Every structure is written in C-alpha cells, then in structure tokens.
Amino acid sequence: MNSKEIAKIAGVSRSTVSRVINNYPNVPPDTREKVLKVIKEYNYVPHASARMLRGKSSKTIGLVIVDLKRDSDIHKIYDNVYFGPFTTAVIDFANQIGYNVLVTTVYRVKDYKKVKEIFYNKTISGAIFIGVRNNDPEIKSLIEEGFKIAIVDQEIKEGDDIFGRSIIVNMDNINGAYEATKYLINLGHKEIAHITGDLDKLSGFARLEGYKKALKEADITYDAHYIVKGNFVEESGYNAIYKLLRKVRPTAIFAANDQMAIGAMQALQELKYNVPDDVSIIGFDDITLSRYVKPALTTMSVSLFQMAELCVENLVKSIEVESEIIAKFLVSAKLIERESCRKIID
Amino acid sequence: MNSKEIAKIAGVSRSTVSRVINNYPNVPPDTREKVLKVIKEYNYVPHASARMLRGKSSKTIGLVIVDLKRDSDIHKIYDNVYFGPFTTAVIDFANQIGYNVLVTTVYRVKDYKKVKEIFYNKTISGAIFIGVRNNDPEIKSLIEEGFKIAIVDQEIKEGDDIFGRSIIVNMDNINGAYEATKYLINLGHKEIAHITGDLDKLSGFARLEGYKKALKEADITYDAHYIVKGNFVEESGYNAIYKLLRKVRPTAIFAANDQMAIGAMQALQELKYNVPDDVSIIGFDDITLSRYVKPALTTMSVSLFQMAELCVENLVKSIEVESEIIAKFLVSAKLIERESCRKIID
DNA sequence: CTGAAAGCGCTTACAG
DNA sequence: CTGAAAGCGCTTACAG
Numbered sequence A, B: 001m002n003s004k005e006i007a008k009i010a011g012v013s014r015s016t017v018s019r020v021i022n023n024y025p026n027v028p029p030d031t032r033e034k035v036l037k038v039i040k041e042y043n044y045v046p047h048a049s050a051r052m053l054r055g056k057s058s059k060t061i062g063l064v065i066v067d068l069k070r071d072s073d074i075h076k077i078y079d080n081v082y083f084g085p086f087t088t089a090v091i092d093f094a095n096q097i098g099y100n101v102l103v104t105t106v107y108r109v110k111d112y113k114k115v116k117e118i119f120y121n122k123t124i125s126g127a128i129f130i131g132v133r134n135n136d137p138e139i140k141s142l143i144e145e146g147f148k149i150a151i152v153d154q155e156i157k158e159g160d161d162i163f164g165r166s167i168i169v170n171m172d173n174i175n176g177a178y179e180a181t182k183y184l185i186n187l188g189h190k191e192i193a194h195i196t197g198d199l200d201k202l203s204g205f206a207r208l209e210g211y212k213k214a215l216k217e218a219d220i221t222y223d224a225h226y227i228v229k230g231n232f233v234e235e236s237g238y239n240a241i242y243k244l245l246r247k248v249r250p251t252a253i254f255a256a257n258d259q260m261a262i263g264a265m266q267a268l269q270e271l272k273y274n275v276p277d278d279v280s281i282i283g284f285d286d287i288t289l290s291r292y293v294k295p296a297l298t299t300m301s302v303s304l305f306q307m308a309e310l311c312v313e314n315l316v317k318s319i320e321v322e323s324e325i326i327a328k329f330l331v332s333a334k335l336i337e338r339e340s341c342r343k344i345i346d
Numbered sequence C, D: 001c002t003g004a005a006a007g008c009g010c011t012t013a014c015a016g
Helices: A004-009 A014-021 A029-041 A048-053 A082-096 A111-119 A138-146 A173-186 A201-215 A235-245 A258-270 A306-321 B001-009 B014-021 B029-041 B048-053 B082-096 B108-118 B135-142 B173-186 B202-217 B232-245 B257-270 B304-320
Strands: A061-064 A100-106 A127-130 A148-152 A167-171 A192-196 A225-230 A252-255 A279-282 A299-301 A328-331 A334-336 B060-066 B100-106 B127-130 B149-150 B167-171 B192-196 B227-229 B254-255 B278-284 B299-301 B329-332 B334-336
Touching: A004 A014, A004 A029, A004 B227, A014 A029, A061 A192, A061 A306, A082 A100, A082 A127, A082 A306, A100 A111, A100 B082, A111 B299, A127 A192, A148 A225, A167 A173, A167 A201, A167 A225, A167 A306, A167 B173, A173 A192, A173 A201, A173 A252, A173 A279, A173 A299, A173 A334, A192 A201, A192 A235, A192 A258, A225 A235, A235 A252, A235 A258, A252 A258, A252 B029, A258 A279, A299 B192, A306 A328, A334 B202, B001 B014, B001 B029, B014 B029, B014 B167, B014 B329, B060 B082, B060 B108, B060 B135, B082 B100, B082 B127, B100 B108, B108 B135, B127 B192, B127 B304, B135 B149, B135 B173, B149 B304, B167 B173, B167 B202, B167 B304, B173 B202, B173 B254, B173 B299, B173 B334, B192 B202, B192 B257, B227 B232, B232 B254, B232 B257, B254 B257, B257 B278
Parallel strands: A061 A100, A061 A127, A127 A148, A148 A167, A167 A328, A192 A225, A192 A252, A252 A279, B060 B100, B060 B127, B127 B149, B149 B167, B167 B329, B192 B227, B192 B254, B254 B278
Antiparallel strands: A100 B100, A299 A334, B299 B334
C-alpha cells in the first residue's frame, strides 16, 4: 500500500494525498475527509524512508551510552543502576513528543564509529550522550560537524569553545558535594575522607571540588591522605576502604556516588566497623538500591527524570528550529537523610 | 557528500561506487581500492533511507517494553529492575551483529499504535516484545500481518495457532517454580504460601502451576487460603503479607518474583516476624537487589542475558533468511541459596 | 484548489 | 568489467 494506490482509491492525485498527510491548508474539508477515510481503512502509513529522502526529519534521536572503563568485563553496563532509569526516562519523553529513540552503547573508543555512522547516514537527527569523559574529542568532532547533541555531565565553558555550541545538562555537582560534606561537618565530623569518581569526568572532579570547598569554609585543612581515587563503580568503593584505612582513620566518608558508598559499606562491615556508629558515610545520586541497604544510605538525590526531560526537550527543539540552541542546565541535588550518618560527640 | 560526488572524484560511475559498497565480486581490486580510498577520505556513508527505499533492510529492530498495569503512575517503569538489564543486553547483542535498536514503551493499549506505525512505515524490520500478557490480541494481529516478532514470556502452544509462527523465549517457569517450592519442602516446610504474579501473564500462571506440582508430589494438600494474588511489583508483595496473615500462618513463602519477595520481607519485618527464623521466603529472577537486602534473598536465577541473546539472534536470523523461523526456547532457572530460608525442625 | 513532473540518493537489471 | 537508466515512495515547486 502506497500513496499512489491510496490516491487511486480516493479518486485524487498523489499530490493531494500528500497534502492531506502533511496538513496543507489548501485542501477542502470534504476532499480531506475522503482521503483520510481511505488512509484509515487501509492502515496506510507513509514510508518513513521515502519521506526522509525528501528532506523530512527522521523523528529519531540517538541515546549514546558511553562506558569506556571496561577492560575485560563487557557486561558491566548490564546492571548499571544509573543508565537504566535514564534510558527509560529519555524514551518516555521522546515518545511523548513523537520521537523514536535509537539506543547505542560505546564500550571502546572505536565504537564511536557506530555512532558516527548513524549520524552520517541520517538515521538520527540528533543524540544525547551519557557517561562521557569531560572534553571527549570524539564528541567534539561530532559537534564541530554541526550535529545536534545534548551531553550529560560535561563542563560548561565560557567563550567560543566547541562544547559551548551543544546542549549540556549537569547535576549541580559542586553544590551537591559541598552540601554533603557540610552535612558531615555539621554533624561534628572533622576527619572526613572522600572517595572520588573518575577524575576525567565532570561529576568526578566537580564533586571533589565541592568537598574541598566545604572543608575550606569550615577551616579544616585539606589532607590528601583522606582522598582515595575510585571510578564510580561499587568495587572501587570497596577497594577504597582498604587503601584508606592503611593511612588514616576517618570518622566520616563522602563517596562520590552511591555505588561506591555501598561498596565501601561492605568493606567496612567486613572489617567490623559499624556504620554509622564507627564511621558515617554519605553518597551521591540516590539510586534505588540506597533505600534497601542496611543501614539505608544517606545521600544527595538528583532527579534523573528531570535531566532526561531537559535533554530531550532541548535537543528536539534544536532539531526542529534549525537555529542553533545553546542551553546549559544545572539540576540541583537534595539531601536525603537516612541511617548511614550520625552525630559525633567527643 | 553522496555517491555521485564520490563517483566523480574517484573517476567512476555511481554504479561502480555502489558495487564497491555492496561488495559485488565483479569489481577489479584496484578499482575497488581507488573507490574505497575516496570513501574513507570523505567519510562517506550511504544515506540509509535511500538504501532502504531500494529495498535494503533497515538493520533496525524494535524493542517494545510493555507495562500495562499502571493506572495513574506513569513512571513505574522508570526503576524497573527487569527491563533495564534486558534492554542493555538486547542493545549489546544487536549492535554486535550490526543492528540498531529502537526502544519503545507501551503503557496503554493505545500506545500499540506507535508500534504499528514503526512497523508500517518500515522503520524497523522486526521487534522483540517484553512484558506482554499471554495471548495479547495486539501482538497477535501484528504476527498475522507477517511481521517478524520475538516474544518473551508467551505460552507455547501446539498446532497452527498464530503465536506458533513467532519466536518465543521463556524462562522455564514451571520447573523453576517447582524447584523453588520443592526446596522449601525439603527444608521441612509444609505450610507454604505463594504470592502470585499477574495471572494473565505466562510467568504468573506457570509459576503457580509449578508450585502446585511440587505440593502435589509431596502429598501436601493444595489450599487456596495460602495463595495471594500479586502483580509482580514490590508493593503487591508487601500487601500480600497483610492479606495472607489474616487467614493463615505459613512457615514459608514462595513469591513469584524477587520484587514481591522483597516487598513481603518488608511487611514481615514491620510485623516483627523474623526472616528466616519465623518465616522462610524464596523469590524468582535473581535481580541485583536480592544480593543486597538483609537477609539476602534466596531465589531462582535466570539469565536475562541469555534470553536477550536468543531473542536477538533468532529475530535477526528470521529477518535475514526471509523464510519463516519458528523457534521456541526455554531458559532454565537455577537455585541461588542465600539467607532467607531455613530448615525447619519440629 | 489540484495534477503532472522533478528529484531526494541510492541499487540493480540491462546492455555493451 | 562498467556505465546509463529506471525506479523505490514520497514531497513540493510549478502551472493552471
């Protein structure tokens, strides 16, 4: 079934069928009705590729999930607690406004080839990137070529930098980390360790910055011995505790995300430290799991839902208006007090 | 940049460029090299829509996530622990063999319109359905129209039923549920309750069947008072406990999935019952969360990864060979003993 | 208000 | 081995 057949049945030309489909104003109501009736009767839907070839938008955006840290384990993304919710949120918002979403994973730098291909071959009209390193050259080159791109977790720079030309949606990492650390300080802690995320990601280095800011404000001297590098996965939080405890004995820990906080809690329990009696711990992100662990994890909550909405909304806007849209967003983090931190009295 | 320009630069015709791209054998090596060089130099990728219009496959499959139970809460899928991992697994397998995946959600029956549209307008060459009710008429009609479809969790029927013409991938629900119940029986339990899933889904009624089978084999009389209907979500497991305890006092519970088991554990704890001392509980699915709750949940583990692989592999095969592929799979469930069940001595 | 025609970027029989 | 030409199914200036 194609427009030619529909035209024949309805007794009009293909031009008119097309005009009806595309809501041209110059079609008399009864002609329109007649055509619509035939379309409905035969379940006719115009061939998407033919429309695109004539310059219509693909009405499809890409969602690119980047997870470059794997060496061997190809399945780590499989139960990632962060990408899953974000993905469904993006799909829902996109579908709501008539867009399809094509999801792709990037595990190695060479996987960016897949992404470029769907841009070049016009399968997608734009894409949302999540999990990227700050200042990634692969993404930079895509933006340079004029593709519409929204990035989550990317440093917002002043001036005419190439990333300045894309849509950026960030958590308010600095303030969130600052609040988390300050919460610990207000509870009376002074020996506060920090397990960092990947420092080549904005959310990694910005949270470290927020931690430092809170310390400084409280006149607590920053001590590098209290910092352990992690990479946002649970295991790195677990390992961090063993490294940390070789050097210092903090009364509280701020982990750059919940997954590491949960890994850390596990190591702490193995070592017979009680959380929160011996050591308090606070995370960041408020993933679903955090409500369930024992003790339930105190953390900084951020709405992934809202972030997804901002990405989709602005990306689609920039695709449709064809003029360049420069949009930068900061989604705030909110303290969720649960059971993993306690007041210190000494 | 299009094939015409590439042809001009390479000094050949568009026909030859096309032959090179499509790996025709009748192109001399040096001509091929010459063309390839230009293609690479200009980052040329053929326009996907133009190729499709000429009859090439879209190399895109759909993944349709169905979640029809919502009345008001549109966001429930957001942190679904089951769809997320399955989705990433499907994407990974599909990408590995050169296919893109378009993900769509269906929350209301009318959302199937979206799905039909991407089939009709040739955006996707086939689709995987997850979360569907048994015998769903919407899917039935799609299969009838000849679309290539793989379904997770659908009853396998004998004979020439329409569903017989699709690819079906199931967990081994009956045996899994049978094993779970038998495990409880072997532990000495006789008063075993069951919290069911949606009974209009295969995984719902088949697990109930497995439960009955184990009871029967052990000569334990089936008693409807020990059955509470749930719907696979955590809250229904929580509520089930309150309903259940009004009537009976089981020493063990088999919940049709982990989410309900976890909800049930929460209710039990509220009511000051100790798990597993007062009541043992076993789940099904082995979701990530189950390792973290306290006590850690004993459950039947099924590889979503393997299920995703079977879906993708067979769907793509059926798309590519063009002959009808009828494939039915049963992925086995394996007992994972953790801390939520105990031996009964009386 | 409406139709005939051109053309989007490919692929592939056809002819040589 | 290779090019010219037709045609996939649409949309849209153009002409009337």
